[in-house]
Amino acid sequence: MANKYYSTRVVEVGEQVADFTSKAKMLVIFEDSMVFPELRSFAVLHSGNKLDGVVKVGDVIKIVDSEYKILKVGEDVNNNLKSLGHIVIKFDGGAGDLMSGSIHVEDKPIPKVQFGDEISISEGAAAAFQGAGKTAVVVGSTTESGQAIVQFLKANGVKVIDEPDIIIKAK
DSSP: OOOOEEEEEEEEEEEEHHHHHHOOOOOOOEEEOOGGGGGGGGGEEEOOOOBSSSSOOEEEEETTEEEEEEEEEOHHHHHHHHHHEEEEOSSSSSSSOTTTTTTEEEOOOOOOOOOOOOEEEEEOOOGGGGGOOOEHHHHHTTHHHHHHHHHHHHHHOEEEEETTTOOOOOO
């Protein structure tokens, strides 16, 4: 299970959020006590803002029951989220320009957000493999799926022993 390091609950949805998300393909979130009055109409407001990690590429943001892989992270995202509970989530598959306070996620349908819904961020699958000193043995690395596993592990900093002919004997 991935480590969830951010979670908050929706307390209000601005009257223009649905129109804004359908046209701009983005969701603007703010901690309810930190939002300027002129931004309330197109923002999703939340409460219980606490960031216990660092938002990074490869992590997963979950909105209602939909999960999105984070593809880009602006330089001010972590500071803005921690201090204001504010980020802009762009559902553009990473194709758009990166603003300092925005994250770009997979281009998938945006769920309808309602009062009480959870927004959370968890470490991506690759996080379990990152860090110095990790080693994996891949048996069957000559197969197509074996090669894909080897490439994934190496791309995430894991030392790989890819011995296709290892024989494991059990007694």
